[in-house]
Amino acid sequence: MNRRLTYLTLLGSLFFAVFPFYFSFVVASHDNSALAQVKLLPGPNFLENVRRVFATVPFDLALANSALVASVNTCSVVLFSTLAGFAFAKLRFRGRTPLLLSVIATMMVPTQLGIIPLFILITRFEWHDTLAAVIVPALVNAFGVFFMTQYLSEALPTELLEAGRMDGCANHRLFWHVVLPAARPAMAVLGMLTFLGTWNDYLWPLVVLASPENQTVQVGLSQLRAGYVQDYSLALTGTVLATLPLIVVFGALSKQLIGGIMQGAVKG
Amino acid sequence: MRTWLYKVDTRVSPYLYIAPFFVLFGVFGLFPLGYTAYVSLFDWSLLRDEHSYVGFQNYAELFKDPYFWNALGNTVSILILSTVPQLVLALVLAHLVNRPFIRGAAAWRLGLLLPNLTSVVAVVVIFSQLFGRDFGLINAGLEALGLGRIAWQEGTASSHVAISVMIIWRWTGYNALIFLAAMQAVPKELYESATLDGATSGQQLRSITIPAIRPTIIFVVIVSTIYGLQIFAEPQLFGGGGPNGITGGSDRQFQTLTLYLYEHGFNKGFDFGYASATAWVMFGVIVLFAIGNFVLSKRIRGVK
Amino acid sequence: MRTSILIAAVAVMITAACGGGETPKGDEKITLTIAGFGDFGFKPLYEEYKQTHKNIEIQERISEYAAHHNNLISHLATGSGAADIEAVEIGYLSSFTATPNRFHNLLDLGAKDLESTYLPWKWQQALSTDKKTLIGLGTDVGGMAMCYRTDLFAKAGLPTNRHEVSKLWPTWEQYVATGKRYKTALPDSYFMEASGNMYRAIVEQAPTGVYDDADKLVVETNPIVKQAWDLTVDAISAGLSNRLTAWTPEWTAAFGQGTFATIVCPAWMTSYIENNAKDAAGKWDVAAVPGGAGSMGGSHLALPKQGKHAKEAFELIKWLTAPEQQKKVFKSTGNFPSTPSLYTDPDLTGFSKAFFNNAPIGKIFSESAKAVKPQHQGPKQGDVFNAIGAGLGRIEQGKQKPDEAWAQVLADAKKLA
Numbered sequence: 001m002n003r004r005l006t007y008l009t010l011l012g013s014l015f016f017a018v019f020p021f022y023f024s025f026v027v028a029s030h031d032n033s034a035l036a037q038v039k040l041l042p043g044p045n046f047l048e049n050v051r052r053v054f055a056t057v058p059f060d061l062a063l064a065n066s067a068l069v070a071s072v073n074t075c076s077v078v079l080f081s082t083l084a085g086f087a088f089a090k091l092r093f094r095g096r097t098p099l100l101l102s103v104i105a106t107m108m109v110p111t112q113l114g115i116i117p118l119f120i121l122i123t124r125f126e127w128h129d130t131l132a133a134v135i136v137p138a139l140v141n142a143f144g145v146f147f148m149t150q151y152l153s154e155a156l157p158t159e160l161l162e163a164g165r166m167d168g169c170a171n172h173r174l175f176w177h178v179v180l181p182a183a184r185p186a187m188a189v190l191g192m193l194t195f196l197g198t199w200n201d202y203l204w205p206l207v208v209l210a211s212p213e214n215q216t217v218q219v220g221l222s223q224l225r226a227g228y229v230q231d232y233s234l235a236l237t238g239t240v241l242a243t244l245p246l247i248v249v250f251g252a253l254s255k256q257l258i259g260g261i262m263q264g265a266v267k268g
Numbered sequence: 269m270r271t272w273l274y275k276v277d278t279r280v281s282p283y284l285y286i287a288p289f290f291v292l293f294g295v296f297g298l299f300p301l302g303y304t305a306y307v308s309l310f311d312w313s314l315l316r317d318e319h320s321y322v323g324f325q326n327y328a329e330l331f332k333d334p335y336f337w338n339a340l341g342n343t344v345s346i347l348i349l350s351t352v353p354q355l356v357l358a359l360v361l362a363h364l365v366n367r368p369f370i371r372g373a374a375a376w377r378l379g380l381l382l383p384n385l386t387s388v389v390a391v392v393v394i395f396s397q398l399f400g401r402d403f404g405l406i407n408a409g410l411e412a413l414g415l416g417r418i419a420w421q422e423g424t425a426s427s428h429v430a431i432s433v434m435i436i437w438r439w440t441g442y443n444a445l446i447f448l449a450a451m452q453a454v455p456k457e458l459y460e461s462a463t464l465d466g467a468t469s470g471q472q473l474r475s476i477t478i479p480a481i482r483p484t485i486i487f488v489v490i491v492s493t494i495y496g497l498q499i500f501a502e503p504q505l506f507g508g509g510g511p512n513g514i515t516g517g518s519d520r521q522f523q524t525l526t527l528y529l530y531e532h533g534f535n536k537g538f539d540f541g542y543a544s545a546t547a548w549v550m551f552g553v554i555v556l557f558a559i560g561n562f563v564l565s566k567r568i569r570g571v572k
Numbered sequence: 573m574r575t576s577i578l579i580a581a582v583a584v585m586i587t588a589a590c591g592g593g594e595t596p597k598g599d600e601k602i603t604l605t606i607a608g609f610g611d612f613g614f615k616p617l618y619e620e621y622k623q624t625h626k627n628i629e630i631q632e633r634i635s636e637y638a639a640h641h642n643n644l645i646s647h648l649a650t651g652s653g654a655a656d657i658e659a660v661e662i663g664y665l666s667s668f669t670a671t672p673n674r675f676h677n678l679l680d681l682g683a684k685d686l687e688s689t690y691l692p693w694k695w696q697q698a699l700s701t702d703k704k705t706l707i708g709l710g711t712d713v714g715g716m717a718m719c720y721r722t723d724l725f726a727k728a729g730l731p732t733n734r735h736e737v738s739k740l741w742p743t744w745e746q747y748v749a750t751g752k753r754y755k756t757a758l759p760d761s762y763f764m765e766a767s768g769n770m771y772r773a774i775v776e777q778a779p780t781g782v783y784d785d786a787d788k789l790v791v792e793t794n795p796i797v798k799q800a801w802d803l804t805v806d807a808i809s810a811g812l813s814n815r816l817t818a819w820t821p822e823w824t825a826a827f828g829q830g831t832f833a834t835i836v837c838p839a840w841m842t843s844y845i846e847n848n849a850k851d852a853a854g855k856w857d858v859a860a861v862p863g864g865a866g867s868m869g870g871s872h873l874a875l876p877k878q879g880k881h882a883k884e885a886f887e888l889i890k891w892l893t894a895p896e897q898q899k900k901v902f903k904s905t906g907n908f909p910s911t912p913s914l915y916t917d918p919d920l921t922g923f924s925k926a927f928f929n930n931a932p933i934g935k936i937f938s939e940s941a942k943a944v945k946p947q948h949q950g951p952k953q954g955d956v957f958n959a960i961g962a963g964l965g966r967i968e969q970g971k972q973k974p975d976e977a978w979a980q981v982l983a984d985a986k987k988l989a
């Protein structure tokens with residue numbers, strides 16, 4: 001495929017990716033009756049809708065809570081997944097395969113069902129209505145471990161580790177000096193996906209977080225969808241507001257997060 | 269002394285590295301699993317205090333229920349319709365963004381992630397506009413072409429297609445990003461020499477990239493299968509969110525397994541025992557599919 | 573007289589109970605939590621309440637409809653985490669009255685004297701099957717009317733004046749007959765949005781619905797259930813239904829586009845139409861609902877047993893659902909009161925909306941809500957109607973013949989018994 005065609009394909013895909021996003025903004029800038037006709041241009045109501053969102057939801061507090069939860073979980077998931085992934089991908093130990101399979105198996109339990117037993121546990125720990133109830137169960141996840149295992153098994157040359165061992169490096173030093181640099185692209189991606197997933201998580205936080213001062217963004221936003229009458233323009237204004245910080249953060253960090261990684265990749 | 273420590277290190281440290289996951293899993297994962305397994309043997313309504321032991325009766329009922337098999341069929345159909353195009357597209361997109369001459373790689377990547385940033389509510393509003401029966405853009409297009417309108421939600425095949433399109437839209441970029449991370453580790457020299465040999469972009473994708481990132485492909489295939497079999501929000505909201513969403517249409521034409529589970533556990537008498545049995549059967553189905561896909565994707569090789 | 577005697581009496585009672593009688597236990601503050609799923613219009617009332625109850629702090633939690641109720645069920649099932657006061661919508665209420673053990677019995681907390689304050693059927697909805705436990709006090713009701721498009725009616729050669737339109741359909745049979753006239757005149761248009769609400773309204777107007785008073789499912793044996801089905805099927809086969817799915821954006825759009833001429837219209841639906849079809853202002857009007865009575869939606873405030881401040885919580889919900897407060901809520905949100913003393917209040921009877929050609933909707937809804945006869949609702953009331961609604965949907969969409977659909981409905985209902 002030549003350059004022009006490549007760019008064209010990418011631009012086309014970008015259009016599909018951006019359009020619904022733009023469309024959310026369009027709906028958010030009208031009132032709800034705009035749904036009756038397909039509108040493609042922004043309307044005059046965005047600021048008014050923003051005002052209504054802030055009047056309904058303690059948004060700044062919710063943003064701070066979400067930022068805290070998402071940051072802690074992202075750091076923890078990335079670190080522990082990389083550690084575990086390193087062990088599963090490159091170290092030999094008894095029970096490796098069955099343990100890895102059991103990691104994968106944990107992803108197969110439908111989340112709707114886990115909520116009740118999990119809530120019983122949280123009540124036992126007296127974590128109800130604390131951020132710990134949202135943070136602790138999500139400090140590690142099977143997705144991350146499995147992802148890092150697969151990534152490191154292909155991206156981390158075994159010879160590099162052998163060379164390190166020859167020099168008398170213990171595993172933890174190999175981890176810091178060899179594994180971490182090699183894992184950076186995957187860590188960045190896993191970090192972004194985890195941050196996003198935590199940020200958008202809704203079902204579980206709603207069950208365990210009760211007081212307004214503990215709400216996360218998504219829990220707060222659900223107030224906008226309350227009632228008999230669905231006000232889509234208000235709901236989508238909330239969505240746009242909840243997504244903007246993500247775009248800003250990812251946009252600002254994308255150079256560091258992903259751009260720099262291209263050089264960071266280990267060559268085999 | 270030093271060698272002794274070294275030995276301990278190699279023996280013990282792997283367990284230390286995986287310990288955080290298993291400790292947390294032991295607390296927050298194992299208990300729910302055991303709990304639902306136990307509950308599935310009872311006639312267990314969420315709102316009653318007494319629960320009577322019924323053995324495997326919930327399972328027997330489940331297997332006798334034609335709606336369960338219907339939900340299983342719908343789930344598999346939507347899984348195939350959504351996952352296959354999604355993964356192929358993701359691979360191609362990742363490959364294109366990874367081409368050496370592409371400028372602004374970081375911006376493209378952010379673009380890939382955009383659909384996943386948007387909330388499900390927005391997705392459903394937008395796609396309902398697209399797939400609307402009377403005023404939808406797609407039907408307007410079909411009519412202009414003289415093909416006639418489609419009642420997307422009413423038909424079995426058409427509803428599966430519409431739901432799959434939503435899933436594909438939302439998750440293709442996500443998977444592309446995962447592929448892209450893996451592609452960073454493929455040595456650039458391989459592409460450079462292939463280009464010198466006159467290999468086209470497509471040939472490079474098949475003969476260099478795919479074999480090199482095989483473990484990640486296996487990962488994506490298995491994870492997509494697992495999540496695809498649990499698809500919930502898209503069909504529910506596509507059906508309007510109310511009872512029509514939970515049954516997946518009047519004829520249950522797009523009710524998935526998770527919707528079926530939800531219908532019993534949180535709707536009809538809050539029959540948590542039955543829902544738990546459903547979850548365990550789903551677990552079995554997912555395991556079977558994951559193994560099947562693992563075996564299949566193990567055979568991924570480049571073009572010889 | 574601005575207020576009726578009853579309101580005055582209740583007001584006095586409240587002042588007696590709350591103002592003077594209450595003795596705050598030292599400086600101890602009690603925080604009451606109240607969880608709901610939409611705008612109940614209570615926020616300004618909390619401040620007012622705190623003026624007279626210095627020891628009470630009120631915290632409100634709001635989420636969306638389904639999430640709120642699922643949350644409530646999770647918290648009831650696990651015995652912790654519920655708010656002191658939980659709003660329960662009618663769609664979920666009957667499953668709780670069938671197993672009332674997780675809620676405080678309000679009759680023990682002093683609700684006995686309040687019965688005459690509320691509509692009899694609203695009161696009865698929150699009673700357990702054995703009538704010994706009351707789990708909630710009623711907030712709003714969805715008094716029912718029939719909204720219709722005057723422009724489409726004119727085009728079809730039907731009367732457009734709301735009194736004449738109401739006279740077209742004292743019964744549902746006449747409503748369907750009018751629909752057939754409409755369809756003959758305008759073959760490309762639809763008479764009603766979908767058939768499910770019509771069906772439900774007919775059955776709920778009968779003295780007995782899908783359950784008898786002992787919680788036994790009577791779908792197969794109660795003749796009205798099948799008669800209503802046959803009439804609805806008749807309407808469907810005459811092509812009257814636009815077969816729209818409620819709450820989809822498509823449905824929303826249809827209001828503005830005017831693809832159908834009538835919709836069963838509870839009080840809250842009028843705000844919905846008004847907000848979603850701004851361009852259609854003046855084209856909609858409101859007539860009486862066939863059969864003369866009906867209610868759709870509406871909620872109760874209940875007190876989960878796990879709550880520790882039952883007495884204080886009860887005082888609060890008693891106050892929040894008293895006529896005075898319901899009137900304030902009605903004025904700020906349009907939620908229709910469940911206290912019949914207000915139905916003669918000029919604020920309500922004089923209530924109209926320009927959007928609906930100034931139809932006196934306050935009066936229409938009052939009459940409709942007052943005429944509702946109490947009907948016992950069984951534990952899986954909502955699920956039974958969903959199964960029947962799906963059956964009608966299959967006929968609408970041409971997937972099944974009426975007989976096949978009915979057979980499947982009966983089979984589905986049997987599984988729910």
